[in-house]
Amino acid sequence: MKYTQGKYLILDKKSIAREIYSFTISCPEVAEIATAGQFVHIRTGNFILRRPVSICGIDRQKGTLRIVFEVRGAGTEEISRLNQGDVIDMLAPLGHGFTINPDFKKVILIGGGIGTPPMLSLAGIYGEKATVITGFRSADAVILQNDFRKTGAEVILCTDDGTTGIHGFVTQPFSEIVNSADAVYACGPMPMLKNIAGICNENNVFCEISLEERMACGIGACLGCACRTLRNDEEYFAHVCKDGPVFNAKEVIF
Amino acid sequence: MADLSVNICGIDFKNPVIPASGVFGYGREYEEFFPLEKLGGIATKGTTLNRRTGNLSPRIAETPSGMLNSVGLQNPGIDHFINKELPYLLEKNTVILANIAGSTPEECVQVAEKLENTDVHMIELNISCPNVKQGGAAFGTSCEMASEVVSKVRKATTKPLVVKLSPNVTSITNIAKAVEDSGADAVSLINTLLGMRIDINTRRPVLRNNVGGMSGRAVFPIAVRMVWQVANAVKIPVIGMGGIASGKDAIEIMMAGASAVQVGAVLFTDPYAPVRIAEEINDFLDSKNISSVRDIIGTVKPW
Incomplete structure (x- = not known):
């Protein structure tokens, strides 16, 4: 099954x-x-x-x-x-989940807003090897911080309006530590994912991102949830429900 | 247990419920839920001569009791279908209707020719896809063009030829009669109705293609009406579809004149829908002591 x-x-x-x-x-x-x-x-x-x-x-x-x-x-x-x-x-x-590699010594998990929840199951797997950077609009939208701390991960919080944590986007603290990571996993708004994918590409760090799209069947039959990707150097509409939601960031055309 | 079998163009279906083209891919994904042999048949994803990439996202929008889609005939091309998908489907002990489409009548002919030497049971020619700019729906909206493409495909195939009709026309009965006269062995209807939603905050259409095909429960009464009109206008069998979500819906559209039904959007809510609907048809027939589903086809008593 x-x-x-x-x-x-x-x-x-x-x-x-x-x-x-x-x-x-x-x-x-x-x-x-x-x-x-x-x-x-x-x-x-x-x-x-x-x-x-x-x-x-x-x-x-x-x-x-x-x-x-x-x-x-x-x-x-x-x-x-x-x-x-x-x-x-x-x-x-x-769908297709994240690639887990026990040999990774340091991973960075990045969640933007309601893209944060899938990072928690990764934090549970990587524990102290993980640094979790999450960003929210404002203090009243912050979720899951204690859950992340319980996994043993290092936790960095950002808000757009500075009402708690670092005042700014997740990309600020991320770009300072990206070089320490064997892998980066991210989920959140497309502009955030695009920036993270770009930073990982410049630093040659493995990066997987989880995408969202309007979806119907959920199992890859109806082809409703298309996302532009590169496959064998050719543009290909992959499907978020079956080929994703997790993609290697290098495959995604933003 | 009633007899659910029907016969369309000489092909036996063990029950009258067929997942519609587009919702079911080439069947593999739904085999996680039930054996495909439980289905009356399978209308496979609309397939063209060459691979098509389809439209940009979003391709899906929800509507009251319905949905819009603008997938745009994304498919891997007919050779892939014949080599990689059809052999698997033909092992499943169910009727395979290969849904085909093209941007020109010649493309439709080439696709039909490629299927001629396969064991596919029937061809369903789509002259009604609303989501591709060239061709597709254009063939299905004029009697002359519908006749031209059906005549040409008719000459290219000895397979039973079902022609899938667009509801986005002034008179679907005129189109149905034109394709009957041009050699269609059956018609299937309705394809989706052209629709549109707009995000009032961004003033952007929800679908990247701006417009798309509407399906789901909201279109069911239109489907019943069109099946009834077409069934009264042609002698060839009619396969009914459009918003069917239950056995009672299936019975209703069969009473309007459909010899079998296709089910689409309901699979997104309930992936077991085709199997459930066949069981519900049986339950209705048993409750009325009707021995065969064939005895209800076209039995509406109009006022």
């Missing part, structure tokens, strides 16, 4: 910032095979299209997944009204 569809129990629900929710979901069959960087595709009652949400945490022993998502529109708003004890209909685990 690569992925499945099922209805799973929500064990825990928390509101962790304004319009941002964390669900812990009991789904042993999914947790068993899920990897960092994959996503789940959530059905809503009233919409044809499911909503893709990245996996934030995987606990194989407990058979649980954690997802963290932001209310962006009517679909995610509907999902946010689910409660502990309700069931959630998911297609999961989907």
Whole structure:
């Protein structure tokens, strides 16, 4: 089995910032095979299209997944009204996750806004080898900082307006330490990813980025979620749901 | 257990439910959910002579009870289909309808010729894709052009030829009659309706292609109406599609005159939909003591 569809129990629900929710979901069959960087595709009652949400945490022993998502529109708003004890209909685990290499001695994980959650499962794997740089609009949008600290990772926080942490974008602290890294992993807004990919390219550092696109089937059949990539030196529309969401930054045409 | 089998152009389908072209790729992704042999048939992704890259993203937009897409016929080309996808599909004990498209009638002919020496069961000629600038929908919106492309493909193939019709026309019955007269063995309808959404904050269309094809539950009544009109206008079989999401929907469009149904957007909500819909058709027939699904085709009693 690569992925499945099922209805799973929500064990825990928390509101962790304004319009941002964390669900812990009991789904042993999914947790068993899920990897960092994959996503789940959530059905809503009233919409044809499911909503893709990245996996934030995987606990194989407990058979649980954690997802963290932001209310962006009517679909995610509907999902946010689910409660502990309700069931959630998911297609999961989907997509191609991050490349994990135990030989890496130092990795940098970069999350921008709601792109931060998938970095947590990586932090759990790399622990003290990881430096986590996250950036948010403002102090009231900051999430997951304590979770990152618990993994043993070094944690650097930035905000656009300077209300907490470093006043500025994640690229500032990142460009100072990029040379120390064996690998960089990032998820967030496209301008941020483009800058990070550029910095990694200049410094010849391995970089993987997780992309987002409007999506339908979630499994690579409908070809809806195209993203421009280079494959064998030719431009190719890859698909975020199956070829991604994680891509080698060198393959992505911004 | 009712008899769900139907026969279209001499081809036996074990049940009347077929995933529509475009939603199902070449089938592999859905085999994680169910064996493909449970399907009546599979309409494969629209395939052209050469590889097509498709349109820029976003290609998908949600609409009330529906969706828009503008994939733009991204596909690996007919040779890849014949060599890499078709042999696998032909092992699956279900009817394979190879959906083909082209920018010119000659391209459609070349694609059909390449399929002639394969064991594919049927050809579904797409003269109605709304998402490519050249050709595609253009063939499907005038009787003359529809006749020309169907006549030419007809001469190029001995396979049963299903022609997929556009609803974006003044009279779909006129187009249906034109393709029937030009040698089509069946028609399938409706392809998507041309639609558009705009992000009012950026004033940009949601789709990068500006416009796209609308599908999903919202289009179902239009599909029922068009199937009914076409089924009354032609003698060849009609395959109905457009917003079908349940067995009851399938029954309804078959009563309007469809001999089989294709299902599309519902797979995005429920990947098991084709299997579920076949079961629900059976449940309805059993509840009414109807022994065969064939006994409901075209049985609407209009006022």
